Amino acid sequence: MEEMIQAFFNADIARAAMPIVLAGLLNTLLMSLLVVPLGLMGGLALALGAHSRHPLVRWPLMAWVDFFRAFPPLVLLVLLFAGLPFAGLELGGFACVAIAFFLNTGAYYGEILRAGIESIPHGQVEAARSTGLSRLQTTTYIVLPQAVRNVLPDLLSNTLEVVKLTSLGSVVAVPELLYQARQAQSVTYNATPIVMAAVIYFLILWPLVRLLSRLENRALAGRG
């Protein structure tokens, strides 16, 4: 038991590793703040494009979404990081994470937003257009506010996944939370920093999980 505590919950090591782990947390937060809006913007573009009247726009976008939803994000990330240099393009780990997440989570956000947009009765769009609102104004003022609200739990749930997935950055040496914790572990020969990372992940994700289940309950109540 004593050994257990020494290996996993060592207070001295925790104190020493704290600055390293917190630097990782900062990077994880920064990465999330970059990657979530990026994915949302990509997803919005995909969702709106999927509603284009032109099959030549619609079709490739739907294929795009399918492709990147089927592509494991870790494989995508490694491919970008290890593969692009062969094409003479050397991007840092951080840039690779940004691109990979844009492609992967954009596709997921896109599918969610598309479902939201489709949940809005077309009659409202026609009514808006009949008063002279343009297509873009109708989307902005009528469709999107309701669409986003209708799929808010799904958007939040996807965001939760995205924040968890930022730990993939450790594979390409982005100094995010998990990477930093492993660094600290390898110099201290002790698992305490990893436990710290786990606790921190839990502390930042748990409020989102609570919020999500409240939203889901509200959605259920609203439907019932």
Add this chain to the structure above:
Amino acid sequence: MIVSAKDIHKHFGALHVLKGVDLDVAERELVFVIGPSGSGKSTLLRCLNRLERPTSGSVRVDGIDMLAPSTDINHARQRIGMVFQSFNLYPHMTALGNVTLALRKVAGKSRAEADVLGQAALERVGLADRASHRPAELSGGQQQRVAIARAIALEPRVMLFDEPTSALDPELVGSVLAVMRSLRESGMTMIVVSHEMGFARAAADRVVFMDDGLIVEQGPPAAIFEHPTHERTRAFIGQIQRH
């Protein structure tokens, strides 16, 4: 003529829905359109404000060629109000929000101006005290009156009604018809697709009977209802009067 539609054809794929419809509507006229379900009444109305694009033919509203590529359709649509069977209010906005959205975003009014105009429009449909209610908090009849206010707030030159009372419980129909009647008395040009024959007799200048994508016959309400010349008209009127 406020509305002048000539030789309108509309195909949906292989389906030939309008087969050469001519419709001229004079200023202040109320034209009442009847006909069996599927005869093309809604499609005709929707061709007038280009919610559907006719396959061929021409549509002029208030002097504007609605089908010309150079026409700013969003600008032109301000002159044509439309009321739908299913109200189609924006559920995430208040009644006033529904009425003022196009005033602000299309007509370019400030929020304060739009609120004044929107409140006046709600007043005209008898719902001044419901301005801050959401559609879900209103009865069907009230929702449809908000939809009418949303259209008239833009001061259109003509109003299109597509079965405005068909989705309402019978006891709520009267309040909507009363608003339409007062609109008519204010001199609004109106094209109304409906089964409310009582309203037609009292308020329509002309009744148009459509069947199978064509106008079969038209004339004053009394003539069409009492002495239809065509067998199809007679059969249709007999049928709805039995209901």
